[in-house]
Amino acid sequence: MLDKFSNKSLIDKPTLDHGLFWVSMILIGIGLVMVYSSSIALAEVSKKYGNFSEYFLIRQSLFIAISIVAGFITFLVPIRWWQKVSPYLFLIGLVLLILVLIPGLGHKVNGSRRWLSLVVFNLQPSEFMKLFVIMYASDYVLRKSKEIGTFLKGFLPMATAIIIVGLLLIKEPDFGALVVISVIAALILILGGINKNILLGLLFVTPVAIWAIIHAATYRESRLSFLDPWSDSLTKNYQLQHSLMAFGRGEFFGVGLGGSVEKLLYLPEPHTDFILAVLAEELGFVGVLAVIGLFSWLVIRAFGIAKEAIINENYYSALLSQGIGIWFGIQGIMNMGVNMGLLPTKGLTLPLLSYGGSGILANIVALAILLRIDWENRRGLRGI
Amino acid sequence: MSIFINNKVEKTFFELSGVRRRWILVLFLLGFLTLILRAFYLQSVNKNFLQEKATATSNRVISLLADRGKITDRYGNILARSTPVFSVNANPKITKVKMNKDQRVQLESILKLSSTEIDKKIFNSQKDNVYLKRRVPPSDADQLKALKIPGITFENDFQRFYPAAEVAANLVGCTNMENVGQEGIELAQNKSLSGVAGRRKVLKDKLGRTVDDIDDIKLPQEGNDITLSIDRRIQYLTYRELAKSIEEHKAQAGSAVVINAKTGEILALANLPTYNPNNLNAGYGPTRNRAVTDVFEPGSTMKPFVVSAALDSGIIRPNQVIDTSAGFMKIGAFVIHDLHAEPGKLSMTVSEVIAKSSNVGAARIGLMQDPKSLWGTLNKVGFGMRTNVGFPGEVGGVLRNYKNWGMIGQATVSYGYGGINLTLLQLAQSYTVFANDGELKPITLYKRNEPVIGTKVFKKETVRTMVEMMEGVIEEGTGGNAKVKGYRVAGKTGTAEKSNNGKYEKNKNIGSFVGLIPATNPRIIMAVMIDEPSVGSHFGNAVAAPVFSNVMTDVMKILNVPQDDKLQNKILQQEKAEPKETI
Numbered sequence: 001m002l003d004k005f006s007n008k009s010l011i012d013k014p015t016l017d018h019g020l021f022w023v024s025m026i027l028i029g030i031g032l033v034m035v036y037s038s039s040i041a042l043a044e045v046s047k048k049y050g051n052f053s054e055y056f057l058i059r060q061s062l063f064i065a066i067s068i069v070a071g072f073i074t075f076l077v078p079i080r081w082w083q084k085v086s087p088y089l090f091l092i093g094l095v096l097l098i099l100v101l102i103p104g105l106g107h108k109v110n111g112s113r114r115w116l117s118l119v120v121f122n123l124q125p126s127e128f129m130k131l132f133v134i135m136y137a138s139d140y141v142l143r144k145s146k147e148i149g150t151f152l153k154g155f156l157p158m159a160t161a162i163i164i165v166g167l168l169l170i171k172e173p174d175f176g177a178l179v180v181i182s183v184i185a186a187l188i189l190i191l192g193g194i195n196k197n198i199l200l201g202l203l204f205v206t207p208v209a210i211w212a213i214i215h216a217a218t219y220r221e222s223r224l225s226f227l228d229p230w231s232d233s234l235t236k237n238y239q240l241q242h243s244l245m246a247f248g249r250g251e252f253f254g255v256g257l258g259g260s261v262e263k264l265l266y267l268p269e270p271h272t273d274f275i276l277a278v279l280a281e282e283l284g285f286v287g288v289l290a291v292i293g294l295f296s297w298l299v300i301r302a303f304g305i306a307k308e309a310i311i312n313e314n315y316y317s318a319l320l321s322q323g324i325g326i327w328f329g330i331q332g333i334m335n336m337g338v339n340m341g342l343l344p345t346k347g348l349t350l351p352l353l354s355y356g357g358s359g360i361l362a363n364i365v366a367l368a369i370l371l372r373i374d375w376e377n378r379r380g381l382r383g384i
Numbered sequence: 385m386s387i388f389i390n391n392k393v394e395k396t397f398f399e400l401s402g403v404r405r406r407w408i409l410v411l412f413l414l415g416f417l418t419l420i421l422r423a424f425y426l427q428s429v430n431k432n433f434l435q436e437k438a439t440a441t442s443n444r445v446i447s448l449l450a451d452r453g454k455i456t457d458r459y460g461n462i463l464a465r466s467t468p469v470f471s472v473n474a475n476p477k478i479t480k481v482k483m484n485k486d487q488r489v490q491l492e493s494i495l496k497l498s499s500t501e502i503d504k505k506i507f508n509s510q511k512d513n514v515y516l517k518r519r520v521p522p523s524d525a526d527q528l529k530a531l532k533i534p535g536i537t538f539e540n541d542f543q544r545f546y547p548a549a550e551v552a553a554n555l556v557g558c559t560n561m562e563n564v565g566q567e568g569i570e571l572a573q574n575k576s577l578s579g580v581a582g583r584r585k586v587l588k589d590k591l592g593r594t595v596d597d598i599d600d601i602k603l604p605q606e607g608n609d610i611t612l613s614i615d616r617r618i619q620y621l622t623y624r625e626l627a628k629s630i631e632e633h634k635a636q637a638g639s640a641v642v643i644n645a646k647t648g649e650i651l652a653l654a655n656l657p658t659y660n661p662n663n664l665n666a667g668y669g670p671t672r673n674r675a676v677t678d679v680f681e682p683g684s685t686m687k688p689f690v691v692s693a694a695l696d697s698g699i700i701r702p703n704q705v706i707d708t709s710a711g712f713m714k715i716g717a718f719v720i721h722d723l724h725a726e727p728g729k730l731s732m733t734v735s736e737v738i739a740k741s742s743n744v745g746a747a748r749i750g751l752m753q754d755p756k757s758l759w760g761t762l763n764k765v766g767f768g769m770r771t772n773v774g775f776p777g778e779v780g781g782v783l784r785n786y787k788n789w790g791m792i793g794q795a796t797v798s799y800g801y802g803g804i805n806l807t808l809l810q811l812a813q814s815y816t817v818f819a820n821d822g823e824l825k826p827i828t829l830y831k832r833n834e835p836v837i838g839t840k841v842f843k844k845e846t847v848r849t850m851v852e853m854m855e856g857v858i859e860e861g862t863g864g865n866a867k868v869k870g871y872r873v874a875g876k877t878g879t880a881e882k883s884n885n886g887k888y889e890k891n892k893n894i895g896s897f898v899g900l901i902p903a904t905n906p907r908i909i910m911a912v913m914i915d916e917p918s919v920g921s922h923f924g925n926a927v928a929a930p931v932f933s934n935v936m937t938d939v940m941k942i943l944n945v946p947q948d949d950k951l952q953n954k955i956l957q958q959e960k961a962e963p964k965e966t967i
Contacts, residue, residue: 041589191404230437241437247426248434261442265590285427289420296416303409310402322405326412333415340422 017374020301024352024367027294028064028360031275031353035060038263038270038278039355045265056271056355063121063357070361071368079373083139083316090136090161096125097168106172112347114172124358126169126177130184130331131362133165134323137185138316141192149195158189175213176334176348183330188323226344242266243274243339246281247288254284271355273347276339291353292336299329305374312380317373324366327351442589443598448582449540453607455556455569455577457616458649458831463556464570466542466563470525472516475592476509478535487533491516494524512592518561519543544570548616550658551623554673555614555829558661567671569610569829571776579607611831613649617942618642618935622652625934626912630656633917633927639675640912640931641812642939645819645900648827648836650773651908652935653809676773679781679805680894680913683880684862684924686800687746688850689814691738693761694749696846700734702853706745708732713744718792720747720799723879724862738853739861741877743799750798751791758794759786764841765814765824767806773829781806800878808896812911815898818854818874819906822847855903865929866899868936870947874906875899875932877924882916892916897928901936902948908939 039056042049049055082089100106100116107115107122115122140158147153162185169178186206190199229237229244246262249255260281263270270278280288302325309318328351335350337343349356351363426434455464472495483491483506492502495517505514518541520528525538544559546552557568565574582604587595622640630638642652657670672678694700711725722742737745750758763769768783784793784803796802809827816825822842842850854874857863863877878896881888896913900906912928920926940947 045591187408191408242441244426245434245438245441247423248431249438251427251431261438261587261595264442264587264595266441280423280427285423288423288427292416292419292423296413299412299416300409303405306405307402322408326408329412329415333412333419336419337415337422340419340426342418342422 015375015378017301017305017371020298020305020367020371020374023294023297023301024364027291027298027352028364030279030291031350031360032057032060032064033257034275034279034282034353035271035355037258037282038260038267038275040258041264042270059121059357060355060360063360064364066357067361067364071364074365074368075372075375077372079314079317079320079369079376082135082320082369083142086132086135086139089132093125093129093132094165094168096123097129097165100125101168101171112172112174114174121357124356126172126174126181127356127358127362129165130177130181130327131324131366133162133181133184134188134320134327134366136161137188138192138319138323141188141319142316145193148189148193151195151198155189155194155198158185161185170213174347176331176346179334179346180327180331180348184323184326187326188319191319191322226341229341239268239274239345240338240341243277244341246274246277247340250281250284250287252285254280254282254287257282272349273335273345273354274339275354276336276350279353280339295328295332299325299332301325302328302370305370305377308377308381309373312377314373314376314380317376321370321373324370327366328363442587444586444588444594446584446586446594448584448601448604449542450579450581450604451606452542452544452559452563453577453579453609455573455610455612457612457614457619458651459615460611461547461616463548463552463612463614463616464544464546467545468522469519469541469543470522471518471539471541472520472525472528473537473539474506474514474516475512475535475537476506476514477512477591479506479533480535482534483536487531490531491528491533491536494527495520512588513537544661546661548619549660549662551654552614552616552619553658553661554655554671555612555619555653556661557671558664568673568776569612572774573610577607577610580605612829613644613651613831614653614829615651615942618652618939619654621935621938622910622931623654623656625931626654627656628934629912629914629927629931632919633914633922634919635914635927636916637674638912638914639678639808640910640935641675641808642908642910642935643812643816643827645816645906645909646825646835647832648813648816648825648838649832650809650827650829653829673775673777674915675808675913676775677777677779677807679779679807680896680915681802681805681880681883682800682811683878683894683896684741684743684746684800685811685876685878685896685898685911686798686804687738687741688818688854688876689762689765690746690750690753690758690798691734691853692817692842692846692850693758694753695734695849696761696842697753697757699752700749702734702849704734705731706734706737706742706748708737708742708744708748711742711744713747713795715792715795718795720744720795735853735856738850738876739856739859741857741862746799747795750794755786755789755794758797759783759789761841762797762804764839765817766810767804767814769810771807771809771813771827773809773827775829778809779807781810800880808911808913811896811898811913812909815900815909815911817841818847818851819900819909851900851903851906854900858899862923863897863899863925863929865925866897866932868901868933868940870949871901871936871940871945872903872949873899873901873932873936874903875929877929879923893922895922895924895927897924897932899929899932899936901940902945904948907943907945908936910935 036057040053043055044051044053105116106113107117115124141148144154162182165181166178186202226240229240242262260278262281263278267274302321306318306321331351334343335348338345349359452466454462456462505516555568557570558566559570560566565571583602585598587598589595622642626638626640637656639655643650653675655674659670708731710730711722713720720743722744724740732742732745762783768781770778770780782805793803797804813827821844823838823840825836825838851874854876855872857876858866858873863875866873866875876898880894882892882894894913894915895917898911901908910932912931914927917927
């Protein structure tokens with residue numbers, strides 16, 4: 001009977017953040033259904049996919065299963081350990097980004113060399129690099145907590161590291177990943193106590209950098225045409241036009257699951273970059289609202305977990321969970337913005353929903369880390 | 385973890401982190417809010433515009449072919465029908481990638497297309513759908529289907545087939561590649577024959593393949609069959625004999641019309657030159673239906689009307705003698721000649737005027753009449769007006785107003801020159817008055833199921849008399865070649881010089897003949913016209929009357945018309961009886 005007043009049972013049964021867990025599972029579930037729905041026509045028509053309509057469904061299911069196992073293992077790893085290995089993970093990430101550029105190893109799709117061929121499936125290093133940068137930057141901020149406010153010793157080393165990563169990504173090219181990684185690194189530095197002047201400088205430099213990148217290559221310049229998507233039919237804005245048509249066709253409640261017309265080979269990447277457009281067409285504004293709501297909830301919860309970690313004085317955990325929140329937030333907003341014609345097309349997937357093994361694995365591992373931080377927070381609050 | 389943090393850093397980091405974290409979160413939430421507003425805009429405010437764009441790219445309307453109706457003769461024999469063929473289409477985007485070499489070779493050989501044509505149509509095309517070849521016969525299409533070439537599709541189509549070919553080409557007409565009537569009955573009855581195409585609104589994917597029906601399918605409404613009044617057998621005969629005469633006399637052209645004298649139904653309408661509507665690759669050729677679209681000055685075939693008008697009003701009697709001035713008459717400076725004048729003969733009876741086709745006699749009888757009433761009679765028998773037989777391009781000719789005749793005009797009209805021209809069809813129709821006790825029966829190209837009421841023009845007695853006079857044309861006059869064994873024939877020849885810019889050309893003639901058979905109760909009227917015969921005689925009796933005779937000899941048998949020539953019957957009976965006696 002004494003057990004009733006002891007916290008032993010609570011220690012043995014550490015609670016999981018059910019909300020976070022189920023929101024993640026719902027997003028993954030919606031993603032799987034939409035990957036299937038959006039890819040049927042594409043898989044059927046293409047010899048590359050064996051003219052097999054379930055090609056993407058089966059592969060994505062397999063990726064999710066593997067990722068959940070990986071996530072479970074990740075959950076068992078203490079956050080402390082990630083902090084310790086984060087510099088090495090960052091280095092591994094750099095090596096992978098270099099390897100992917102070697103023609104024999106790197107696999108090219110649509111003119112971008114983003115994948116390492118690993119027989120069974122292709123590994124996309126940039127997806128993992130996003131997570132490694134979060135880990136590395138969080139660790140960096142804490143290691144340099146004394147000098148973080150300075151330009152030379154606080155800002156410059158990290159900026160250099162990101163520029164190196166950025167150059168490798170431009171080589172692929174993968175501008176989407178570049179923007180996501182830059183934003184993640186910058187925001188973690190800001191959260192980690194970067195000097196106010198540097199912050200203002202960043203606010204000024206960022207638009208200039210974006211302008212410079214756009215002008216560095218003409219084809220990226222043409223991507224500015226998203227501002228007037230109907231000016232040029234069939235060529236530059238082809239993808240965007242059909243994405244917008246999908247939204248328009250969907251109206252409030254959608255044309256019904258499986259009813260998308262734009263996925264009938266009109267949209268070139270219906271199961272990856274433009275999965276939201278297919279969702280918008282089939283499930284309507286209601287579906288889009290649900291997805292945005294779930295993503296918002298995910299970001300808010302990640303920041304909430306960070307706050308609890310700070311109370312527990314687990315600063316690395318705090319930065320890590322914020323980093324993960326930033327990742328899902330910025331990549332989600334950018335992908336959806338592209339789908340709706342608010343941002344230029346840049347080849348970025350929607351986390352947890354889009355088809356892709358590397359992406360889903362990195363996303364689920366990140367969520368497992370988030371759950372682990374929360375789990376550690378709860379133990380900390382109970383004074384274990 | 386405390387190893388990293390001293391108290392000072394911890395505090396600033398904690399405070400900073402809190403404020404900055406809130407700002408960043410707010411920015412993210414603003415980002416999400418922007419997305420929600422944008423999605424709302426796209427999916428409600430802007431949806432119509434976007435849906436229009438989507439519809440324009442993915443929805444297609446497929447027209448479903450309606451079977452074009454048949455054109456048949458009065459007994460249901462086919463003159464035009466549709467035979468199924470296929471349009472072979474290709475989707476270049478699919479075919480260009482997936483067709484293998486062997487398939488390509490087969491495709492080229494079956495469709496008889498060259499390698500460069502295939503390149504042009506498939507490999508250099510940006511379209512979703514191209515015609516490879518149209519009007520491919522079903523046997524070739526079946527061979528192609530068996531090859532299963534990706535992206536090759538077959539569209540049902542039809543092609544018109546005309547069993548009578550040249551024989552009825554100017555009458556039945558033809559259609560173009562889209563099966564729209566271009567000539568003849570095909571054109572006149574195009575709407576009825578075409579039916580109404582069905583519609584299928586479908587959704588197409590990017591490769592142009594039909595995915596689904598969007599609306600209910602509207603089935604095609606088949607075209608109506610058209611039954612003509614034509615009798616195919618008579619049409620063949622008429623064409624054959626007309627062609628024979630044109631060949632024999634090396635004429636430019638010719639037309640012939642056979643009508644049922646009682647009902648006004650056209651049983652045959654033949655023209656030469658003609659073309660083969662089953663082979664239009666060489667172009668349309670001479671498609672004109674001259675009997676309907678071309679006018680000529682009738683000449684002597686006019687005389688029976690002028691004389692009948694005078695008899696009808698009592699101005700002359702049948703046995704009255706008319707001064708024909710030895711075939712020579714002068715009105716001012718204008719001279720009228722008789723072509724068949726007998727030397728020294730100064731006058732003729734009215735019957736002789738008809739039988740010998742005296743221009744002078746006809747002119748005199750014409751001039752005896754009140755111009756207005758003569759004009760009225762000619763107008764009543766349909767001169768100067770279209771028959772409204774329902775044929776495209778029909779003309780009504782000219783009948784100059786009597787007020788503008790003057791003496792010369794009235795005289796020349798009386799023997800079919802000057803202020804009058806008409807089509808062969810009008811001429812044939814006008815002769816129905818002589819077969820129906822003075823009633824003009826409107827003619828038609830379509831089968832009549834009920835008798836038609838005509839317009840009374842002459843008295844019964846007048847017509848009786850005139851038919852007898854016209855029998856004289858055959859028996860002892862200008863139309864001896866129109867005789868048909870066993871039947872009495874009434875008719876009138878006509879020979880007219882062709883006028884060119886108001887001048888008559890001596891060596892360019894139109895020989896014509898209109899006849900009624902059997903004369904005792906005419907069943908059939910046939911009008912024949914031969915344009916510019918150049919070998920032998922150019923007279924109607926020489927070029928047109930034999931056509932009548934040859935055709936009618938067979939037609940009387942085909943239609944089982946009882947013989948009415950008693951004299952010949954007697955001879956025939958004797959011929960039959962004689963062998964009996966010997967046995």
